[in-house]
Amino acid sequence: MTAPRGRGRRPGGVDTRAAIISAARGQFAAKGYDKASIRGIAREAGVDPALVHHYFAGKAQLFAETMEVSLDPVAIVGRVFAGDPARLGWRVVETFLLVWDAPERRQTLAALLRSSMTSDEGARVLREFLSREVFGRIAAATGVPDPELRGSLAGAQMLGLAVMRYILKVPALVDVPPEVIVERLGPVLQAHLVDTPATEG
Amino acid sequence: MTAPRGRGRRPGGVDTRAAIISAARGQFAAKGYDKASIRGIAREAGVDPALVHHYFAGKAQLFAETMEVSLDPVAIVGRVFAGDPARLGWRVVETFLLVWDAPERRQTLAALLRSSMTSDEGARVLREFLSREVFGRIAAATGVPDPELRGSLAGAQMLGLAVMRYILKVPALVDVPPEVIVERLGPVLQAHLVDTPATEG
Numbered sequence: 257m258t259a260p261r262g263r264g265r266r267p268g269g270v271d272t273r274a275a276i277i278s279a280a281r282g283q284f285a286a287k288g289y290d291k292a293s294i295r296g297i298a299r300e301a302g303v304d305p306a307l308v309h310h311y312f313a314g315k316a317q318l319f320a321e322t323m324e325v326s327l328d329p330v331a332i333v334g335r336v337f338a339g340d341p342a343r344l345g346w347r348v349v350e351t352f353l354l355v356w357d358a359p360e361r362r363q364t365l366a367a368l369l370r371s372s373m374t375s376d377e378g379a380r381v382l383r384e385f386l387s388r389e390v391f392g393r394i395a396a397a398t399g400v401p402d403p404e405l406r407g408s409l410a411g412a413q414m415l416g417l418a419v420m421r422y423i424l425k426v427p428a429l430v431d432v433p434p435e436v437i438v439e440r441l442g443p444v445l446q447a448h449l450v451d452t453p454a455t456e457g
Numbered sequence: 458m459t460a461p462r463g464r465g466r467r468p469g470g471v472d473t474r475a476a477i478i479s480a481a482r483g484q485f486a487a488k489g490y491d492k493a494s495i496r497g498i499a500r501e502a503g504v505d506p507a508l509v510h511h512y513f514a515g516k517a518q519l520f521a522e523t524m525e526v527s528l529d530p531v532a533i534v535g536r537v538f539a540g541d542p543a544r545l546g547w548r549v550v551e552t553f554l555l556v557w558d559a560p561e562r563r564q565t566l567a568a569l570l571r572s573s574m575t576s577d578e579g580a581r582v583l584r585e586f587l588s589r590e591v592f593g594r595i596a597a598a599t600g601v602p603d604p605e606l607r608g609s610l611a612g613a614q615m616l617g618l619a620v621m622r623y624i625l626k627v628p629a630l631v632d633v634p635p636e637v638i639v640e641r642l643g644p645v646l647q648a649h650l651v652d653t654p655a656t657e658g
Binding site: 288370372373374379382383386387404405406407408409411412413414415416417419420423424425426427428429432436437440441443444447448 | 489571573574575580583584587588605606607608609610612613614615616617618620621622624625626627628629630633637638641642644645648649
């Protein structure tokens with residue numbers, strides 16, 4: 257969950273790539289997906305636009321990679337699966353709050369989320385990112401039937417929490433300590449991602 | 458859940474008020490909360506801006522009333538509480554999908570939701586509307602402890618569903634019949650709003 261933050265301006269290599277992503281994060285957050293441009297991101301990173309195109313196929317891929325660096329889904333999923341399977345749901349909520357509550361990340365993630373919802377292409381990138389990188393991966397690894405549906409409903413609970421706690425700032429969710437949310441949502445995530453309850457109705 | 462749709466242009470009374478709200482709905486959906494204006498809404502409704510101010514204290518109140526007419530929370534809450542308390546959670550999900558799946562409402566609600574998330578004032582209005590009109594009311598009426606927290610977590614599950622099904626259009630949630638979502642989320646909403654499970658950890 258520690259994002260690479262190299263700031264070098266050498267015309268190639270890990271530092272340049274990191275500098276482009278860092279600039280992209282700022283531009284997407286400030287302008288929204290539609291209004292951010294490869295040219296503006298290149299200027300912000302102090303590199304030639306051609307170099308941005310050398311590393312990234314286009315704006316959509318750059319946005320996806322920006323989210324990946326900001327969220328680090330591999331670390332998240334690793335953390336969620338380390339430990340007792342009977343407490344997996346609780347670790348999902350705990351990890352989610354750990355990532356979002358970090359002051360240096362909160363504004364960026366809220367801005368990326370907002371940014372992606374106001375444009376169809378941004379929505380597509382976020383949709384594919386969430387399905388592929390986070391919730392689908394978790395649900396598939398737990399071996400439940402309907403992993404995509406189950407993972408998406410779990411995602412809906414957490415995405416709704418993010419919107420209400422960090423964007424709408426609903427007091428009941430802002431003022432509450434993370435561990436209270438973990439205790440209340442842990443069983444919900446466990447039910448979505450792991451348990452197979454008897455169906456009713 | 459039937460919104461008044463009077464279209465009269467008489468300078469006063471129910472029809473004028475309905476015409477202003479109908480125009481506001483269009484303007485908020487098309488332009489977003491920040492860019493919609495009382496002046497533009499008045500023009501769209503074919504009335505003088507002073508008449509808009511006569512009916513509504515300002516843009517925030519007009520936005521709240523537009524959401525209220527589009528969602529009709531009193532009818533929603535009435536429907537949720539009619540019937541077996543042991544199935545309340547299922548009726549919340551069913552009612553929510555009934556409201557959102559209606560083709561004439563889906564675009565508007567998605568646009569209002571998007572619109573409110575991109576501005577601080579819009580976010581405030583949506584936050585107050587959700588807390589006061591919908592989830593707080595449901596949670597308080599079920600008599601659980603922590604009604605605001607419980608109602609907000611229930612709200613987070615449903616808001617996240619709306620974002621993923623209607624804005625991000627996640628295939629696993631778009632392609633699934635409403636009754637499957639009702640069966641899966643019913644117990645979750647029941648747990649949030651009604652049950653008081655033994656705490657763990």
